[in-house]
Amino acid sequence: MxxxxxxxxxxxxxxxxxxxxxxxxxxxxxxxxxxxxxxxxxxxxxxxxxxxxxxxxxxxxxxxxxxxxxxxxxxxxxxxxxxxxxxxxxxxxxxxxxxxxxxxxxxxxxxxxxxxxxxxxxxxxxxxxxxxxxxxxxxxxxxxxxxxxxxxxxxxxxxxxxxxxxEMHLREEKETAELREQFIAILGHDLRNPIGAISNSAQLLKRFGTDEKTSRITGIILNATHRMDGLVENIMDFASGRLGGGITLQKELHQRPAEVLNQVVSELALVWPQRTIETEFNIRVPVIFDARRIAQVFSNLLGNALSHGKADCAVHATASADSGSFILRVYNEGQPIPEITRQSLFTPFFRGDVKKGSQGLGLGLFISSEIAKAHGGRLELHSDAIGTTFSLIIPQASGTPR
Missing domain, CATH: 3.30.450.40 (GAF domain)
Known part of the structure; x- marks a missing residue:
């Protein structure tokens, strides 16, 4: 039996x-x-x-x-x-x-x-x-x-x-999470270091090179390294946010916040020497924010405006602050953003219609929106037939940074 x-x-x-x-x-x-x-x-x-x-x-x-x-x-x-x-x-x-x-x-x-x-x-x-x-x-x-x-x-x-x-999916997710952590480490060290070295070398060449050909080549290198650094920054933020607790901030009270913004303008002016960036920073009070993160948002918004705005028109950046709020706006002339695109513009990996040579991962605006939320603020969009404006609005609380 x-x-x-x-x-x-x-x-x-x-x-x-x-x-x-x-x-x-x-x-x-x-x-x-x-x-x-x-x-x-x-x-x-x-x-x-x-x-x-x-x-x-x-x-x-x-x-x-x-x-x-x-x-x-x-x-x-x-x-x-x-x-x-x-x-x-x-x-x-x-x-x-x-x-x-x-x-x-x-x-x-x-x-x-x-x-x-x-x-x-x-x-x-x-x-x-x-x-x-x-x-x-x-x-x-x-x-x-x-x-x-x-x-x-x-x-x-x-x-x-x-x-x-x-349980099998959980094991696979744990393995994937470990790979993501390794991926972030590679991005943070093995890629950013050589990108920084290339950028620094290109800036030296641009400073000492006097002929037009050298200037043009170094401009291309600076443009590429700036975009690469932005991609790495956004990917790291996205991966870290999904693996950890979201965007982390180090808020401080800044007596001269315009200096943070002017540094971004100077960097992008090197990358886009043929474009005009007009600024008006009317900030009369100290502002509480994470300077690196605000610079990251401004760089994303300004870079997008330079990429997608009319090439023969200036890009305008304004900033103001009072006891109630800090407001940063970036405006460019160009075609309006379609309504169907606006609905998904702040979602990860959404790129919409992009120009040739301007392709990215579709993380810049998503990360910028998350940074705004982490500050207790928001990122707004207004786009019509005249031009497009992105506005970063952060409420300012009295007292010391938290």
């Missing part, structure tokens, strides 16, 4: 899954007590095997979880084929079963078996019971109980499968 169970057999997973269902022992006990049957089991039944997954044996039938019966000797094999329950009160008095080989081989007189179907509709096996004595089984109450328990077991098997899938 019994065959040794190979622990490397793929069916072991199904046996262990049923073993994990805490309700199964109670189900088998209730079946035996309510029907008078001495043996009850959950069986995995396939085209190849019949394997006991869980057993309650009060008649020393001799099966334990993992044991296998020869498939052709079981009625469960027939149930797998026609997928209908089989209920026998008394084998000897049942014309369809009194000459069947299975009752004679295993010595039972009463038998009930209910198919177990997974949520996918696939046949898993059976919930079955046998006893050497006749028993009254073919009643709506008993058949209904077996059907309910079979559905309950199928539900738990599906839940376990979902849990296993979730």
């Amino acid at each position: 019994q065959q040794p169970f190979d622990t490397h057999d793929p069916f072991l997973r199904d046996v262990l899954s049923v073993q994990k269902i805490s309700a199964v022992p109670t189900i088998l006990e209730v079946i035996c007590r309510s029907t008078g049957m001495g043996f009850a089991a959950v069986a995995r039944v396939t085209e190849e095997k019949w394997i006991a997954c869980a057993v309650r044996d009060e008649i020393q039938f001799g099966l334990t979880p993992g044991d296998e019966l020869k498939l052709e000797t079981t009625i469960c094999n027939e149930i797998r084929q026609h997928q209908q329950p089989v209920v026998i009160d008394h084998v000897a008095a049942a014309p369809d079963w009194n000459t069947h080989h299975t009752p004679a081989m295993y010595g039972f007189e009463s038998y009930i078996s209910m198919p177990i179907f997974l949520k996918t509709g696939d046949f898993f096996g059976t919930l079955c019971a046998i006893d050497p004595r006749p028993n009254r089984l073919n009643t709506p109450e008993t058949v209904g109980m077996f059907r309910l328990y079979a559905e309950l077991i199928a539900f738990h098997l599906q839940a376990l499968d979902n849990l296993e899938q979730a």
